[in-house]
Amino acid sequence: xxxxxxxxxxxxxxxxxxxxxxxxxxxxxxxxxxxxxxxxxxxxxxxxxxxxxxxxxxxxxxxxxxxxxxxxxxxxxxxxxxxxxxxxxxxxxxxxxxxxxxxxxxxxxxxxxxxxxxxxxxxxxxxxxxxxxxxxxxxxxxxxxxxxxxxxxxxxxxxxxxxxxxxxxxxxxxxxxxxxxxxxxxxxxxxxxx
Numbered sequence: 001x002x003x004x005x006x007x008x009x010x011x012x013x014x015x016x017x018x019x020x021x022x023x024x025x026x027x028x029x030x031x032x033x034x035x036x037x038x039x040x041x042x043x044x045x046x047x048x049x050x051x052x053x054x055x056x057x058x059x060x061x062x063x064x065x066x067x068x069x070x071x072x073x074x075x076x077x078x079x080x081x082x083x084x085x086x087x088x089x090x091x092x093x094x095x096x097x098x099x100x101x102x103x104x105x106x107x108x109x110x111x112x113x114x115x116x117x118x119x120x121x122x123x124x125x126x127x128x129x130x131x132x133x134x135x136x137x138x139x140x141x142x143x144x145x146x147x148x149x150x151x152x153x154x155x156x157x158x159x160x161x162x163x164x165x166x167x168x169x170x171x172x173x174x175x176x177x178x179x180x181x182x183x184x185x186x187x188x189x190x191x192x193x194x
Contacts, residue, residue, distance in 0.1 A: 028054070028102035028190070030093050032118055034109035034162075035128035036155040039173045040180065041106040044128060047181035048104050051192040055096065055103035062088045076154040079113075086117045097122050110158045115166060125162050126184055130173030 033045040042058060049056035063085050067077055089107050096103040097120040109115045115125060162168040169187045171180050185192060 029122045029124045029188070030096050030102065030120065031104045031124050031126050031184070031188075032089075032093070032109055032115075033104060033106045033126045033128065034115075035130070035173065036108060036110065036159055039128040039130055040177055041108075041128060043177040044126075044171070044180045044184070045104045045106045047177055048126075048184050051181060051185060052102070052104075052190060053193040055101060057089075057092050057103065057105040059085075059089050059105055059107035062092070076158075082114065086114055090118050093118055093120050093123060108155065110155060111160050112163065112166070115162070119166075123167065124188065125166060125168035127162050127168055127170045128173040128180065129161070129170050 031045075031048065033041045033048070035041055042060075045058075046056060048054075063071075067081050067085060070077060070081065086107075089105060092103075092105055107114075107118065109118060109125060162170075169184065171183050171187075173180065184190075
């Protein structure tokens with residue numbers, strides 16, 4: 001089950017229930033699909049982008065090589081490591097927001113200060129929320145990803161879930177990706193392309 005949270009944008013205007021449109025903006029939003037590694041961000045984001053016909057970016061692909069090497073070696077990133085990556089993710093968001101082009105991008109966005117870097121007037125955070133046991137099991141089953149299961153605990157410890165003054169929705173990550181994508185579209189009042 002997903003829930004719609006009252007979510008203020010940078011200007012503190014609320015998200016209109018049933019719509020991702022900010023009252024001061026006519027364009028569709030940029031969705032940042034967030035959560036700890038293994039929560040299903042890539043899969044859900046791809047489904048949402050496909051259903052809407054929107055641009056899609058995989059945040060993990062935007063990490064500097066040094067970050068990938070550090071995580072692959074089982075070392076958690078610190079704030080200094082994350083800063084250039086967050087700037088790159090933010091640039092993608094700003095480019096889309098400035099052009100009025102909707103999009104979907106994945107980014108763990110674990111701390112509020114990270115989300116503050118990403119926040120633009122039309123950004124909505126889609127928080128995929130699941131238990132550590134569930135996500136750990138998913139991480140153990142996937143292959144070809146640089147993030148080892150051993151770093152899940154550090155991600156869970158770092159996570160600061162979105163608060164009431166952040167524009168976001170919460171999606172239960174215990175269900176199928178298709179059901180979760182359905183919830184995103186339903187909660188934000190977004191219609192799939194024909």
